[in-house]
Amino acid sequence: MTHVRWEHDGWQGWIDPTAAVDVDACLTRAAATAGRRSRHAATVRLDTLWVKTYPGPGGWRALRAFRMGTALGDVGFAAPAVVLAAVRGDEGLLVTRDTGGEGLLEALGRHATARRAKRPLLAALGAEVARLHRAGFVHGDLVPANVRLVGERFVFLDNDRTRRSRLLVLFTARRNLVQLGRFVVPGLTVADRARVLAAYARGRGLSRRTHRRLARWLVRKTIARRCAIDRIATETAARVGFRELMRSGGPFDPAVAR
Numbered sequence: 001m002t003h004v005r006w007e008h009d010g011w012q013g014w015i016d017p018t019a020a021v022d023v024d025a026c027l028t029r030a031a032a033t034a035g036r037r038s039r040h041a042a043t044v045r046l047d048t049l050w051v052k053t054y055p056g057p058g059g060w061r062a063l064r065a066f067r068m069g070t071a072l073g074d075v076g077f078a079a080p081a082v083v084l085a086a087v088r089g090d091e092g093l094l095v096t097r098d099t100g101g102e103g104l105l106e107a108l109g110r111h112a113t114a115r116r117a118k119r120p121l122l123a124a125l126g127a128e129v130a131r132l133h134r135a136g137f138v139h140g141d142l143v144p145a146n147v148r149l150v151g152e153r154f155v156f157l158d159n160d161r162t163r164r165s166r167l168l169v170l171f172t173a174r175r176n177l178v179q180l181g182r183f184v185v186p187g188l189t190v191a192d193r194a195r196v197l198a199a200y201a202r203g204r205g206l207s208r209r210t211h212r213r214l215a216r217w218l219v220r221k222t223i224a225r226r227c228a229i230d231r232i233a234t235e236t237a238a239r240v241g242f243r244e245l246m247r248s249g250g251p252f253d254p255a256v257a258r
Helices: 023-032 060-074 104-110 115-134 166-172 174-181 190-204 208-230 234-245
Strands: 004-008 011-015 042-046 049-054 082-088 091-097 147-150 153-156
Touching: 004 082, 011 060, 023 042, 023 049, 023 091, 049 060, 060 082, 060 091, 104 115, 104 147, 115 153, 115 174, 115 190, 174 190, 174 208, 190 208, 208 234
Parallel strands: none
Antiparallel strands: 004 011, 011 082, 042 049, 049 091, 082 091, 147 153
16 A cells, blocks of 8 residues: 555645545544543544544654554554554544454453364464564554454554564563563463463574573563552562462452452
């Protein structure tokens, strides 16, 4: 897809010239519709499009998402197709097509009790994250909600904080594994988590020693994130251990706690 320069009512950016999109209507409906909000943006689904608005001073994120999505696609990864990416002053606007498929957690839940289906999915996930890092990318927020499965392809969403840098991969890529694995997932065992990591280690060509060291680091960091985000006392986490802390349906499962 070739995008062209675009300007409208103070907005400047890039647009897919084949797309028939009413920008004013998107902005109006996005402002009037309750959508998903975060610290950095508000996201609303409009028919087959997703409209993401970035308040100042974070408007630059719209163009970053466009550039990174394009870069990912250029080397064979899947990312949402960008219809429009633009800034006006320090505000940003990003319009993408709906990818279809299902969320990663949905896919895992569907295969939770079917080992023959679950294990290949877990291995493919670990291998794809390894491929992402080998290509020099570090995703900005690789939580399960930002990964969709379309057929047999993983699609990486929310690339407004994704970076491409061999140096970043060297020093920070493993944080993606913490982001991906810190959630309690129904049907996902500690052994399943180890399978994802094993596939990742194979994909990165890690030695057995480096793989073991990474596994120990990942357990420590995952526990720390669970404690910080879910307000679990560190003494309690140390007492019950990683397996109990991450057990679906257990006392530390946020879904049960609610």
